[in-house]
Amino acid sequence: MKVLVLGTGLQGRAALYDLMHSPCVTHIIAADVNTHALEQWLARLPRDKIQVVQVDARDEPQVARLMQRVDAVIVLLPTTFHVAMARLAIANGIHLINSSYAPPEFQEIGRQAASRGLAILPEFGLDPGIDLVLAGHTIRQFDTVYQFYSYGAGFPEPSAANNPLRYKISWTFDGVLKAYRRDARIVRDGQIVDIPGREIFAPTNIHSVETEWGTLEAYPNGDVVPYLQALGILTTVRQAGRFALRYSGHCAFWYVMAQLGFLEETPQIAGLAPRDFVRLLLEPQLQFADDERDIALVRVDARGIKDGRPRHLVYQVVDRRDVQTGLMAMNRTVGYTCSIGAQMILRGDIRKRGLLSPITDIPAEVFFNELRQRGITVQQAEYEITGLSPANAAKNETELQKPG
Numbered sequence: 001m002k003v004l005v006l007g008t009g010l011q012g013r014a015a016l017y018d019l020m021h022s023p024c025v026t027h028i029i030a031a032d033v034n035t036h037a038l039e040q041w042l043a044r045l046p047r048d049k050i051q052v053v054q055v056d057a058r059d060e061p062q063v064a065r066l067m068q069r070v071d072a073v074i075v076l077l078p079t080t081f082h083v084a085m086a087r088l089a090i091a092n093g094i095h096l097i098n099s100s101y102a103p104p105e106f107q108e109i110g111r112q113a114a115s116r117g118l119a120i121l122p123e124f125g126l127d128p129g130i131d132l133v134l135a136g137h138t139i140r141q142f143d144t145v146y147q148f149y150s151y152g153a154g155f156p157e158p159s160a161a162n163n164p165l166r167y168k169i170s171w172t173f174d175g176v177l178k179a180y181r182r183d184a185r186i187v188r189d190g191q192i193v194d195i196p197g198r199e200i201f202a203p204t205n206i207h208s209v210e211t212e213w214g215t216l217e218a219y220p221n222g223d224v225v226p227y228l229q230a231l232g233i234l235t236t237v238r239q240a241g242r243f244a245l246r247y248s249g250h251c252a253f254w255y256v257m258a259q260l261g262f263l264e265e266t267p268q269i270a271g272l273a274p275r276d277f278v279r280l281l282l283e284p285q286l287q288f289a290d291d292e293r294d295i296a297l298v299r300v301d302a303r304g305i306k307d308g309r310p311r312h313l314v315y316q317v318v319d320r321r322d323v324q325t326g327l328m329a330m331n332r333t334v335g336y337t338c339s340i341g342a343q344m345i346l347r348g349d350i351r352k353r354g355l356l357s358p359i360t361d362i363p364a365e366v367f368f369n370e371l372r373q374r375g376i377t378v379q380q381a382e383y384e385i386t387g388l389s390p391a392n393a394a395k396n397e398t399e400l401q402k403p404g
Contacts, residue, residue, distance in 0.1 A: 001025045001346045003339075004066050004094075006057060006085065007076035008032040011099065011125070013041055014327050014335025015074050018374065020049050024343055029066055031055045057081050060088055067092040072342045074098065076335070082122075083109070090118060097341045099125025099334050102355070110355025121356045124341045125334035126296060127152040132358035133367055134300040134315045135231060141313060145233040145304035151209065151218060153245035153297040154330045157320065158213060160292035163285065166247040170294040170321075170330040173283045177275050179244070180254055181263040184220035186241035187228070195220050197263075201255035209245060213295070217251045218243035230359050236304075245297065288328070293321035296329035303385065310385040318377040333376065340370045 001024050005015050008030050019025045031053045032038060038052060055062050057077055067073055067088060072095040075085045082098060083105045089096040090112050102122040113120045123129055131150055139145055155161070156168045169176070181197040184205075195205055206219045221244040228234040257263060262274045269277075288294060299316045319329040327335075344350045344366065352361050368378040 001072070001343065002027040002029075002070040003342055004029045004031060004070040004073040005076065006031050006063070006073060006081075008035070008038045009076065010328065010331045011334040011338075012074075012076040013038070014331040015076065015339045016050065016335075017045070017325060017327065018336045018339035019342075020046065022339070022343060024347065025049065027051070027070070029053055029070060031063075031066055033057070057085065060084065064088055064092055067094050070094060071346055072097065074338045074342055076338065079103075086120060089120075090116060093118065095119045095121070095342070095345050097121045097124055097338050097345070099123070099129060099338055101128060106355055114354030117353050119345050119350065119353050119356055121341050121345065121350075121358075121361075123358055124362075125337050126330065127298065129337050129358055130317050130333060130371075131298045131300070132227075133362050133364055134298060134317065135227065136357075136359035136362075137364035138300045138302045138313055138315050139231045139233060142302065142304040142306050142311060144236050145231075145302055146236060146238045147301070147303040148224075148228065148231070148233060148237055148240040149218075149299075149301040150224070150227070150242045151245055151297070151299040151301070152221065152242070153216070153295070155213075155246060155295055155297075156288065157293045157295050160288060160294070161247060165250065165253065165282075165286065167250060167286060168288050168292070168294065169283065169286045170288070170296070170328045173279055173286065177263060177279055178265075179221065181258065181265075181275070182222060184241075185223040185225050186220055187224065187237055187239060190238045192225060198258045201251040201258060203251075203255075206251050209299075211245075211297075213247075215248060216245040217248055218245055219251050230357070288321075290326070291323055293323060294329045295320055296333045298333075312383040312385050314381045314383070316377075316379045316381075317371065318379070319375070322375075332374070336371075336374055336376070340367065344370070 003019055005012055016030055019028050028050045030050055033056045035052050035054045073089050075098040079100050082100060083103055086096055086109045095118055110120050131152055135150055154170045183197045184195040184200050186193050200220045206217050208215050209218050221242050224240050224242045228237055228240055262278050264274045267273045296319045301314045303312045319333050321328045349363055349366050371378055
């Protein structure tokens with residue numbers, strides 16, 4: 001197997017680390033516009049398989065020449081490059097994997113890929129990615145689903161939660177702050193409910209989830225409706241949402257900040273947007289020390305009916321920073337997942353061609369086993385639902401509104 005990795009930031013380095021430790025991979029091209037930091041990182045690693053190439057992704061002829069030397073490309077560039085890189089991959093006869101949401105153009109690109117026997121696998125990181133595989137695998141174990149909750153989280157382990165916010169940055173902080181102001185949609189009592197971005201942290205929109213790290217707060221994170229449609233459960237589900245998890249007190253703090261306008265992006269004072277001010281002030285204070293670990297968590301909680309009986313399933317994937325390599329859990333769960341996707345396609349574990357979806361086209365047990373081999377935990381639990389019959393399952397609000 002020969003693989004090109006375009007974009008060698010934190011997630012890209014995790015993909016490289018995983019590829020270089022795979023006996024199936026014989027050659028890796030690591031390409032980026034700036035390779036100085038990558039060379040420093042690689043200096044303490046075995047790199048006999050890796051060739052580092054400096055390339056600007058806007059130079060499509062040069063990128064095409066690199067693609068002609070490999071079997072697949074993992075694209076971890078900014079999303080503005082993804083359509084062009086997908087078209088270039090198909091033109092040069094290789095498979096493509098990335099961790100970002102699929103833009104509309106991927107539908108036509110996917111048809112072109114299918115006609116050439118190639119696979120395009122977007123949305124294959126942590127979120128989206130692992131969450132979608134978990135969701136599809138869980139929902140296929142029901143006949144009817146009445147409740148679907150999906151949780152994603154990146155937060156410091158308790159010993160590292162040592163600042164007033166009990167939060168540290170394992171992803172781009174600008175992206176976090178944008179998500180803190182993003183509108184959300186959930187399903188409540190069978191009705192689609194729109195939640196303005198300023199209100200996602202309101203007490204009426206959050207709930208608690210019990211975990212091994214104690215009680216965490218869950219707040220709405222984006223629009224659940226497209227996922228319910230893709231899963232085929234929009235018409236039956238009574239309670240549903242996509243949520244992020246944080247330590248207790250996080251939501252109250254950011255709700256006040258949102259109400260006071262600190263998350264707005266319109267420049268107001270000296271040409272500076274309030275959100276940019278918050279980022280510049282807090283970002284240096286929210287960094288992990290070299291010996292501190294982050295936690296990446298994805299959980300799917302579903303309830304419904306299987307073979308005429310009520311059923312409650314919870315799947316969970318957990319990872320922690322590898323202090324020895326320095327790779328954060330957030331880097332590993334994105335980069336490793338992309339690497340696994342490339343290897344599963346090239347090995348033949350994934351046989352479908354064209355535009356693939358992690359919800360429907362990934363052999364879940366094979367993927368879960370790959371995660372376990374890398375020290376990433378995959379857990380399943382089934383809980384008994386007492387006093388809930390199929391006849392009243394969709395109406396039992398006490399049971400169905402108790403997530404986690």
